[in-house]
Amino acid sequence: MKWTELSQLPAAELLERQNRRLAYFMQHELPYSPYYRRLFEENNIRFGDIRTTDDLQRIPFTTKADIAPTADDPARTRQFILQPDEQLIKQYASKQKLAQILWGKLTKQDVKRALEYEYKPVHLHFTTGRTALPTPFAYTATDVATLQEGGARMLDVAGVSRDLFALNAFPYAPHLAFWQVYNGFLKLGMTSLQTGGGKIMGTQKIIDAIERLKIGIIAFIPGYGYHLIREAVKQKKDFSNLKFVISGGERASAGMKEKVKKLLVEVGAKDVQFLSTYAFTEAKIAWIQCHELSGYHLYPDIEYFEVIDKNGKRVGPGEPGELVYTSLGWHGTIVVRYRTGDMTEGIDYEPCPHCGKTVPRIRMDIQRTSEIKEFRLTKVKGELINLNNFYPVLSSIPEIEEWQVEIRKRNDDPYDIDEIFLHVALKEGVSMGEMKHRIQRAVHSELFINVDIHEQKLEKILQMLGMETEVKEKRIIDNRPKD
Numbered sequence: 001m002k003w004t005e006l007s008q009l010p011a012a013e014l015l016e017r018q019n020r021r022l023a024y025f026m027q028h029e030l031p032y033s034p035y036y037r038r039l040f041e042e043n044n045i046r047f048g049d050i051r052t053t054d055d056l057q058r059i060p061f062t063t064k065a066d067i068a069p070t071a072d073d074p075a076r077t078r079q080f081i082l083q084p085d086e087q088l089i090k091q092y093a094s095k096q097k098l099a100q101i102l103w104g105k106l107t108k109q110d111v112k113r114a115l116e117y118e119y120k121p122v123h124l125h126f127t128t129g130r131t132a133l134p135t136p137f138a139y140t141a142t143d144v145a146t147l148q149e150g151g152a153r154m155l156d157v158a159g160v161s162r163d164l165f166a167l168n169a170f171p172y173a174p175h176l177a178f179w180q181v182y183n184g185f186l187k188l189g190m191t192s193l194q195t196g197g198g199k200i201m202g203t204q205k206i207i208d209a210i211e212r213l214k215i216g217i218i219a220f221i222p223g224y225g226y227h228l229i230r231e232a233v234k235q236k237k238d239f240s241n242l243k244f245v246i247s248g249g250e251r252a253s254a255g256m257k258e259k260v261k262k263l264l265v266e267v268g269a270k271d272v273q274f275l276s277t278y279a280f281t282e283a284k285i286a287w288i289q290c291h292e293l294s295g296y297h298l299y300p301d302i303e304y305f306e307v308i309d310k311n312g313k314r315v316g317p318g319e320p321g322e323l324v325y326t327s328l329g330w331h332g333t334i335v336v337r338y339r340t341g342d343m344t345e346g347i348d349y350e351p352c353p354h355c356g357k358t359v360p361r362i363r364m365d366i367q368r369t370s371e372i373k374e375f376r377l378t379k380v381k382g383e384l385i386n387l388n389n390f391y392p393v394l395s396s397i398p399e400i401e402e403w404q405v406e407i408r409k410r411n412d413d414p415y416d417i418d419e420i421f422l423h424v425a426l427k428e429g430v431s432m433g434e435m436k437h438r439i440q441r442a443v444h445s446e447l448f449i450n451v452d453i454h455e456q457k458l459e460k461i462l463q464m465l466g467m468e469t470e471v472k473e474k475r476i477i478d479n480r481p482k483d
């Protein structure tokens with residue numbers, strides 16, 4: 001069914017379709033996954049037993065630790081790729097599919113090609129963990145088509161006209177953000193420029209392109225976007241054709257959105273919708289807001305989301321907890337009941353008050369504890385602190401132009417105490433004097449720690465952040481020597 005129809009179906013009908021899809025996926029696709037064959041066997045679950053989203057609760061969770069390759073087992077993630085062979089196909093393929101293969105007058109070569117199209121990995125993304133080895137997620141040719149469909153759906157949800165000229169400023173890398181946006185623009189048939197971000201094309205050329213090509217929609221990581229637009233303001237550029245900003249890769253706090261929109265007005269972009277996306281590598285697709293205050297619109301034919309409490313029990317609609325994801329529409333690498341580590345305030349199921357679409361929506365404020373687990377939650381002076389909290393605190397102080405947090409050991413001695421340096425560049429004309437105490441107080445009230453503030457020149461801090469040299473700016477760095 002077409003997205004435009006699907007996204008208007010009554011909730012009950014959506015759920016019924018979702019259950020049918022789920023039952024099919026469990027019986028005819030999931031058995032091709034070596035990992036889930038073993039998991040189901042160990043837990044005495046038959047694939048045919050899982051027929052509704054409620055039945056899913058019988059399946060144990062999958063966690064990041066189950067998927068990530070280890071030094072002992074570097075190929076571990078392969079267990080999560082659907083790998084049908086002749087015997088498995090005979091056992092698990094749907095009757096329709098078997099009939100096609102057996103009586104469809106297909107040659108052996110035709111069958112092989114058709115199976116390759118559906119199941120052979122042709123494209124890879126990697127998760128970027130700091131501690132774990134990078135985890136590959138494989139797309140088949142059908143998956144690439146789904147990725148394109150996802151991109152087209154996002155632009156539909158956002159209400160983007162395909163006549164706009166588009167610019168992709170996500171870093172060029174084997175990551176979802178760049179390829180999701182690339183495929184979306186392509187599928188919709190929009191004229192687009194794939195820049196690869198500051199590291200690849202360079203900020204100056206990107207700024208020039210936005211003005212010269214009269215770009216109407218631009219996609220970027222918020223921290224980089226702010227840098228880009230600030231430079232454009234300095235150069236008195238004309239961005240008056242810009243109608244949409246799509247941010248991804250990291251959370252855009254309310255303060256950050258505010259700052260970016262203020263700057264946009266200065267380059268003539270007065271009426272911009274700043275829409276955020278939600279995504280993670282394991283889901284292979286991204287979701288977007290239809291309005292700056294709306295939730296992220298889901299695709300009930302491609303995935304299923306549930307929310308659980310801290311004991312792993314499913315909570316009711318609209319209740320807060322951890323997001324758990326199940327694939328319904330992918331081949332290649334797939335996960336079922338995957339604990340994202342992301343905390344939501346709830347999923348809404350009634351029609352969207354902004355666009356009227358009936359698909360479920362994850363509320364806009366998501367706390368990404370998955371990042372925290374890897375790096376963001378760290379012990380400083382023996383106290384556990386959430387480094388993510390630096391983002392909203394510092395972006396809500398308008399006098400701060402750029403910042404970087406550096407954690408170090410005093411005297412670089414692994415046994416000495418931790419120190420937190422906050423490198424700050426202030427807006428032109430603002431002096432550090434009393435700002436120092438204001439910033440320290442703001443940080444202390446949110447993170448309960450004291451920071452040493454070091455004023456830096458803007459050019460210096462941009463260099464430290466790696467705006468033009470890194471795939472993603474280095475906002476928080478841990479320079480403590482490993483003991």
Ligand SMILES: [Zn+2]
Nearest residue numbers: 290352354355
């Ligand atoms: Zn909406």
